Amino acid sequence: MNEEFNLEIPSDPKYISMVRLAAGGLASRMNFSEEDIDDIKVCLSEACNSIVQSRENKPDLIKISFIFKENGLAMKVHSDNDALEEKVWDSEHRMGKVFVETLADDIHYSHKKDGSSEVEITKNYLDVSSDYLKYKH
Numbered sequence: 001m002n003e004e005f006n007l008e009i010p011s012d013p014k015y016i017s018m019v020r021l022a023a024g025g026l027a028s029r030m031n032f033s034e035e036d037i038d039d040i041k042v043c044l045s046e047a048c049n050s051i052v053q054s055r056e057n058k059p060d061l062i063k064i065s066f067i068f069k070e071n072g073l074a075m076k077v078h079s080d081n082d083a084l085e086e087k088v089w090d091s092e093h094r095m096g097k098v099f100v101e102t103l104a105d106d107i108h109y110s111h112k113k114d115g116s117s118e119v120e121i122t123k124n125y126l127d128v129s130s131d132y133l134k135y136k137h
Contacts, residue, residue, distance in 0.1 A: 002067060002068065002069060002070075003067075003068045004065055004066065004067050004068070005022075005026065005065070005066040005068075006063070006064070006065050006066075007019065007022055007063075007064045007065075007066070008061050008062070008063050008064070009048075009061065009062050009064070010060065010061060010062075011051055011052055011054075011060060011061060011062050012052065013049070013052050015062075016045055016048045016049065016052070019044050019045070019048055019062075019064060020041045020044065020045055022064075022066075023037075023040050023041050023044050023066070023075070024037050024040070024041055026066050026068075026073070027040050027073060027123075030068065030073060032073070032123070032125070033126070036123055036126075039103040039104070039123060040073065040075070040123050042099055042100075042103055043075070043099070043100045043103050043104050043121045043123070044064065044075055044077065044121070046096035046097070046099050046100050047077040047096075047100065047119055047121065048062055048064075048077065049096055050079075050096055050097075051077070051079045051081070054079070054081055060080075061080070062077065062078070062079065063076075063077070063078040063079075064076065064077050064078075065078075069122075071124050071125055072105070072122060072123050072124035072125050073122070073123050074120055074121070074122045075120070075121045075122075075123075076118055076119070076120045076121075077118065077119050077120075077121070078116065078117075078118045079116060079117050079118070080115070080116045081115065081116065081117065082111065082115060082116075082117050100119075100121060103123075104121045104122060104123060105122050105123055105124045106120075106121075106122040106124075107119065107120065107121050107122070108120045
């Protein structure tokens with residue numbers, strides 16, 4: 001399956017609510033529970049807030065990819081600066097990182113040679129039967 005939906009927003013706090021709405025809508029169509037949908041929204045909000053609150057080299061755009069997987073939803077959040085690098089997130093946005101690591105089923109940090117950073121947050125279904133894969137395109 002592994003289809004992908006991409007979203008780019010300005011690096012401005014007023015647009016984070018749009019990310020939450022998109023994430024909630026996509027997760028709802030994939031039949032995630034209300035609790036899991038809320039977890040997804042919090043994780044994405046915290047990742048985006050980390051970028052928006054960057055102290056140096058604040059990027060113009062935040063890029064988010066939603067990857068529909070057989071067993072859940074992966075969300076990649078990309079920043080043109082190091083705001084999502086694990087050690088930066090630890091030092092500057094520790095509480096947000098704790099929320100994400102508590103609510104997500106899997107999390108991967110990556111730092112690119114060009115100075116950009118990315119975090120991939122995955123939320124899995126509790127039950128991976130085909131009944132949970134009835135979202136519509």
